Amino acid sequence: MVSSTAFLAGEYIAVETYSLSVFYGETQAVKDVSLPIARNRVTALIGPSGCGKSTFLRCLNRLNDRIPGFRMEGRVRVLDVDPYGKQVDLIELRRRVGMVFQKPTPLPMSIYDNVAIGARSHYGLRGKKLDEVVEQALQRAALWDEVKDILKRPALQLSGGQQQRLCIARMLAVEPEVILMDEPCSALDPISTFRIEELMIDLAKDHTVIVVTHNMQQAARVSDYTAFFMYGELVEYDSSKQLFLSPRQKATEDYISGRFG
């Protein structure tokens, strides 16, 4: 349905889908979506519940693969590789394409180990070098000051907002290039939400950030580009400024002004 992506002129496309369709058995969750996504920008995916946002996002790092009945048509390109290609190393793909979920998912281990785990396994880091990576990741995730004296404590003792920033630090420690976020703030209070929003803007200086959100203010505040989905279809895709200030489609206008969804 989207006719032109001229608004992306000058951007380097880091992630792209071509006529992507996704099925779960009989249900078609994503319908023929072609979506180029700009590198080192924040792109928001919005739309009513069940419109296929999470499904779309999960296709980018192959998190749908094991769902019974999952089937995909079309193509995906992420950082110049086809994640569904035969040669693909899934572990490396998921390092390069990190994901943050709606509910924080800290591992049942210390704060330190939550951040260190990936850097140990991917890069074999130990000792001082590992300490440095852990500190840097926690600094970048705006959590260091709150946890620097309690690194040995179980991560599960942190608040929800702290746990979410810890999960972001865990991801950053393995140096991803693309960051997928599926409603990362929906379980958080306004202050924690604000911090994660600031973080998204900061991360987009050197990461491609793709975020699903139900919060229109958030999408308008943090994203450079916004894609509006409905019933699995991409209805409108534009710069966030254009999409929120003067949407071209009636359905987009109705949705962003709260008339449905």
Ligand SMILES: Nc1ncnc2c1ncn2[C@@H]1O[C@H](COP(=O)(O)OP(=O)(O)OP(=O)(O)O)[C@@H](O)[C@H]1O
């Ligand atoms: N594991 C699954 N098995 C079968 N159908 C699924 C599965 N996950 C999602 N679906 C279906 O696919 C469609 C899209 O779901 P999806 O979770 O991608 O929507 P969404 O836009 O992320 O919604 P929400 O805003 O509620 O998170 C829905 O019809 C849903 O019922």
Ligand SMILES: [Mg+2]
């Ligand atoms: Mg979802």
